Amino acid sequence: DVKVTQSSRYLVKRTGEKVFLECVQDMDHENMFWYRQDPGLGLRLIYFSYDVKMKEKGDIPEGYSVSREKKERFSLILESASTNQTSMYLCASSAPGTSGVETQYFGPGTRLLVL
Amino acid sequence: GDSVTQMEGPVTLSEEAFLTINCTYTATGYPSLFWYVQYPGEGLQLLLKATKADDKGSNKGFEATYRKETTSFHLEKGSVQVSDSAVYFCALAAGSNYKLTFGKGTLLTVNP
Numbered sequence: 169d170v171k172v173t174q175s176s177r178y179l180v181k182r183t184g185e186k187v188f189l190e191c192v193q194d195m196d197h198e199n200m201f202w203y204r205q206d207p208g209l210g211l212r213l214i215y216f217s218y219d220v221k222m223k224e225k226g227d228i229p230e231g232y233s234v235s236r237e238k239k240e241r242f243s244l245i246l247e248s249a250s251t252n253q254t255s256m257y258l259c260a261s262s263a264p265g266t267s268g269v270e271t272q273y274f275g276p277g278t279r280l281l282v283l
Numbered sequence: 284g285d286s287v288t289q290m291e292g293p294v295t296l297s298e299e300a301f302l303t304i305n306c307t308y309t310a311t312g313y314p315s316l317f318w319y320v321q322y323p324g325e326g327l328q329l330l331l332k333a334t335k336a337d338d339k340g341s342n343k344g345f346e347a348t349y350r351k352e353t354t355s356f357h358l359e360k361g362s363v364q365v366s367d368s369a370v371y372f373c374a375l376a377a378g379s380n381y382k383l384t385f386g387k388g389t390l391l392t393v394n395p
Binding site: 172201208209210211212213216226258260270271272273274275276277 | 317319324325326327328329332372376382383385386387388
């Protein structure tokens with residue numbers, strides 16, 4: 169089974185702190201994604217990566233950066249956490265399917281509270 | 284740009300009732316369509332998908348048919364169970380297929 173793990177289920181941080189969220193997948197997938205999930209807004213894509221050291225901005229990249237030094241690991245960085253970044257963060261990975269359609273596999277999520 | 288609209292929740296049903304969750308989309312080209320499910324405290328799991336018009340995706344008793352003429356992908360199940368209580372997300376992938384565009388999610392609660 170595909171497994172996507174996230175370093176923490178719950179995090180509490182203070183405004184202005186630098187926050188690292190880690191995601192690891194064990195299926196040698198090329199593509200990895202970071203989303204945030206907020207009530208009434210669904211999932212919104214922050215950043216994605218289609219190869220090691222490659223990244224592209226999603227729909228809401230402001231206030232975030234990412235790092236992908238190894239294929240299996242994709243990190244989301246909040247340079248200076250703010251209260252409006254309190255959210256559920258979901259990591260996902262995918263690889264091209266036989267029909268060219270990619271299924272994304274999700275981790276359990278990290279619920280971040282910024283005080 | 285691409286967008287997905289799904290019915291507002293929450294939806295509350297009794298066990299064995301019929302379920303429909305509506306989903307319509309706007310996209311350029313010919314998108315692939317997905318339903319994902321999120322059980323309490325967990326990440327999202329793929330429930331079913333369809334890659335071209337008139338395809339029917341099915342899994343665990345759930346079905347959805349890709350209707351190009353109405354740009355819809357409604358989720359149905361004939362008899363829901365308490366264990367189906369979850370948030371359901373409709374999504375599409377268009378163009379590069381790297382990215383998914385999600386609807387806002389529909390919370391389903393099934394009572395015994």
